[in-house]
Amino acid sequence: MPEASAGRGRPRDRALDDRILEQVLALLGSHGYAGLTLDELAARSGVAKTTILRRWPSKAAVAAAGVERLALQTVDVPDSGTLRGDLRSLLHGAVESFVRGRGQFVPRLLRETGHHPEIADLLYTVIHTRRQAYRRVLALAVARGELAPTVDQELMIDLLIGPFWTRLLITRDPITEQYVDCNVEAVLTAFSVNPAVTG
Amino acid sequence: MPEASAGRGRPRDRALDDRILEQVLALLGSHGYAGLTLDELAARSGVAKTTILRRWPSKAAVAAAGVERLALQTVDVPDSGTLRGDLRSLLHGAVESFVRGRGQFVPRLLRETGHHPEIADLLYTVIHTRRQAYRRVLALAVARGELAPTVDQELMIDLLIGPFWTRLLITRDPITEQYVDCNVEAVLTAFSVNPAVTG
DNA sequence: ATATTTACGCTACCGCTCGTTGCGTAGGAG
DNA sequence: CTCCTACGCAACGAGCGGTAGCGTAAATAT
Structure with a gap:
């Protein structure tokens, strides 16, 4: 500093x-x-x-x-009008950034945080910033009546990003667009969001 | 060797x-x-x-x-008779092993695999072994007619263990029994397993 | 213009750790 | 009893993080 x-x-x-x-x-x-x-x-x-x-x-x-x-760059909250569209946008953005874009070093560094807590903290804030965007999107969906206000939103976010990070950090399986979309559909179904708007 | x-x-x-x-x-x-x-x-x-x-x-x-x-120790596949019971057993076992038990060093080492691919490979086999247990349990559920044979089982496993690893490796939020159970319920709902057997 | 203060490059150095080498010794196999 | 190998010990080299000292560049103060 x-x-x-x-x-x-x-x-x-x-x-x-x-x-x-x-x-x-x-x-x-x-x-x-x-x-x-x-x-x-x-x-x-x-x-x-x-x-x-x-x-x-x-x-x-x-x-x-x-x-x-x-880390200072903010995550722009999408507003597609539907929860499905917003979540797809956020997750595809994560893939774009962390797998192919400038954020490639984030998963790499996450595998090296064992003895460097200062960097672990910084990476935590990077991910926390993204998580805030999910909270905003979920709040919008609740306001629209698309999502029940009683659902555990933290669990819902974990279900959305958990498979992503698991594949990125552990199994290293490829993350395709289809995989992301299926993931979104599964989570929407789990929390009773109307299954097919198909606008 | x-x-x-x-x-x-x-x-x-x-x-x-x-x-x-x-x-x-x-x-x-x-x-x-x-x-x-x-x-x-x-x-x-x-x-x-x-x-x-x-x-x-x-x-x-x-x-x-x-x-x-x-890593050579095998994971015993539970057989509670219901998919819900099996998944709860597997996930609670994972918490017991990786958070409190002898496997504590696994998440720790996962954060240090950046420059040690040999260890990364070994940890991968540890987790792969556990994943096989999930596949067995899902296959049993399909055989019982409890789970549709068309579901993407790999995605389903990712949804089950993804939140667990995300909390363990990234956010470091505590993983309570209630959290695990809610996670199982959400995934079962997402894949249309009968919601409350309550045997 | 001169003095002062800070930044910069350079070289040398310390401390720690992985990994190697050489030697003296212990202890089975023939 | 004689090899051959394992073991402990001590010293060493190499690589890297971090420090100290010196000469010099570039700004401000007088």
């Missing part, structure tokens, strides 16, 4: 922050956290290793700063 | 294998993989570090041998 001291001396070069954090994300994606070395990060950033460790206290802090930069 | 060469020299002390692997599992459970050091393992096993590295080529191989020893 480097803070501009606005003092008298030579000011910090902000462009170096950008170069370093950009390379951190690239290296996290290609080598993971354990495979990330400060020497390589310094070399690829065109920066001395000591410069990195003057701005952040540790390797974990640099990685956290990189992740935090991406 | 040390093999008795049956040669002429001093035979290997098999008891050392047991002591080492026993301590490996203890240390994996308490410190995780990264926190496991060969020096400490040697000290607690009452063995020289070189002895360990003569039997297995690396730290990862020792850890894998320890996990493999536990």
Whole structure:
């Protein structure tokens, strides 16, 4: 968390922050956290290793700063008019981001959080942010009368995203569009949402 | 994978294998993989570090041998007579094993598999073994006419265990008995199993 | 212009851990 | 009794995270 001291001396070069954090994300994606070395990060950033460790206290802090930069992006809540459409949009968006997009390093890092709780916390906030979007969508459905207000929404969210993360982190089976859609249908059926609007 | 060469020299002390692997599992459970050091393992096993590295080529191989020893235990397929009872039994067994029992190190190791694919593969077999039990139980339900033969059983299993692993690996929310039962009910409803046998 | 203060690069270094090497010794097989 | 292997011990090398010191660049203060 480097803070501009606005003092008298030579000011910090902000462009170096950008170069370093950009390379951190690239290296996290290609080598993971354990495979990330400060020497390589310094070399690829065109920066001395000591410069990195003057701005952040540790390797974990640099990685956290990189992740935090991406974590700040908000998840746009879809509003397709139906719960089915909203859930499909959210889940397909998750696949797009975490399997193919810039969030690819998230499942990778989730498999390395065992001895790095700071990064685990950051990843938790990334996922928590997404979960909030599900809560919003479910609240909208309740307001429309599409979903009974008595259902356990946390369980419902777990049922929606649980299979996704299980395949991503454990079995590593492919996640197809059809799989996601079937998952949504099963959960909608479980909570008695009208089965086929087919607008 | 040390093999008795049956040669002429001093035979290997098999008891050392047991002591080492026993301590490996203890240390994996308490410190995780990264926190496991060969020096400490040697000290607690009452063995020289070189002895360990003569039997297995690396730290990862020792850890894998320890996990493999536990992975060989089979999962007993329950047979309560109803699908509901079988699934409850399997899921409560999973909670008992992975949250409170000897399998505690499994979720811990799953968070450290990023740079250790050998261990990831072993953990995969552990979970795969459990998944086979679910397949057996679902097949029994189909044979009893309790479950339609057309349902996507893989999706159904993902819906059953996905929330469990999501809470265990990501959100770390507690997993209560009530939560597990509600999960089972939701999945049974989703796949049109008769809602209340209440035998 | 000069002094001061901070940032940066560079080199060297410490500490920890995995893994190797060499040696002295213990202990079965022939 | 003589090999051959296992074991313990001590030392070492390599890789990486993190620190310290020095020379220099770039800004502000006087």
